[in-house]
Amino acid sequence: ETGVTQSPTHLIKTRGQQVTLRCSSQSGHNTVSWYQQALGQGPQFIFQYYREEENGRGNFPPRFSGLQFPNYSSELNVNALELDDSALYLCASSSQGVIGGYTFGSGTRLTVV
Amino acid sequence: GESVGLHLPTLSVQEGDNSIINCAYSNSASDYFIWYKQESGKGPQFIIDIRSNMDKRQGQRVTVLLNKTVKHLSLQIAATQPGDSAVYFCAENANAGGTSYGKLTFGQGTILTVHP
Numbered sequence: 013e014t015g016v017t018q019s020p021t022h023l024i025k026t027r028g029q030q031v032t033l034r035c036s037s038q039s040g041h042n043t044v045s046w047y048q049q050a051l052g053q054g055p056q057f058i059f060q061y062y063r064e065e066e067n068g069r070g071n072f073p074p075r076f077s078g079l080q081f082p083n084y085s086s087e088l089n090v091n092a093l094e095l096d097d098s099a100l101y102l103c104a105s106s107s108q109g110v111i112g113g114y115t116f117g118s119g120t121r122l123t124v125v
Numbered sequence: 126g127e128s129v130g131l132h133l134p135t136l137s138v139q140e141g142d143n144s145i146i147n148c149a150y151s152n153s154a155s156d157y158f159i160w161y162k163q164e165s166g167k168g169p170q171f172i173i174d175i176r177s178n179m180d181k182r183q184g185q186r187v188t189v190l191l192n193k194t195v196k197h198l199s200l201q202i203a204a205t206q207p208g209d210s211a212v213y214f215c216a217e218n219a220n221a222g223g224t225s226y227g228k229l230t231f232g233q234g235t236i237l238t239v240h241p
Contacts, residue, residue: 016168043227045227045228045229047229047231052233053233053234054214054216054231054232054233054234055169055214055229055231056231057228057229057230060227060228067224068225068228070228102168102169104227104229106226106227108226108227109226110226111157111176111221111222111226112174114159114171114227114229115171116161116168116169116170116171117168118166118167118168119167119168
């Protein structure tokens with residue numbers, strides 16, 4: 013497995029619930045970035061993880077949080093889900109300090125009802 | 126934050142034509158740009174990138190032009206094929222050479238439709 017893999021592919025949650033999305037980075041990559049893509053729009057940067065710490069954050073509230081593990085895989089957690097959180101959540105991996113090779117996964121489609 | 130925008134939301138061409146997709150950016154600190162293709166239900170697929178010390182870069186059937194004076198980026202696709210039909214996004218990265226690599230700002234996208 014050399015590409016970026018995300019799980020699950022689809023998910024339906026109820027407003028107020030919590031969700032965890034998972035991402036395995038591409039082999040050789042040590043940095044993971046998460047994006048939210050609403051229907052008909054471009055992806056919006058949520059945050060980035062490097063060395064198991066958050067390394068920059070976009071304009072998203074604290075109920076969006078994440079983790080990175082020693083094997084560079086990552087989780088995105090969203091608490092207190094709102095209807096507007098319905099979107100495609102994308103994970104991208106890269107190597108810190110190496111420009112190029114920025115690779116996206118296929119995403120997780122989250123629907124909040 | 127500053128954003129990247131596209132002039133044309135849709136582009137319709139005939140198979141075999143050349144396509145040009147345009148993008149304007151506003152962050153003068155942007156030093157790395159990427160074009161992505163996104164098909165329905167899939168993640169963005171890398172097409173070509175360019176750093177700010179270049180004004181042109183060519184790939185297979187694709188060329189990216191960067192005009193830093195007017196903060197404009199374009200993607201040219203030669204001999205467009207039906208398989209090129211997708212949404213195309215430009216993305217910019219400010220201070221990519223520093224600690225901000227990988228924090229991309231995307232435009233809203235252009236829908237390219239190629240008719241056989």
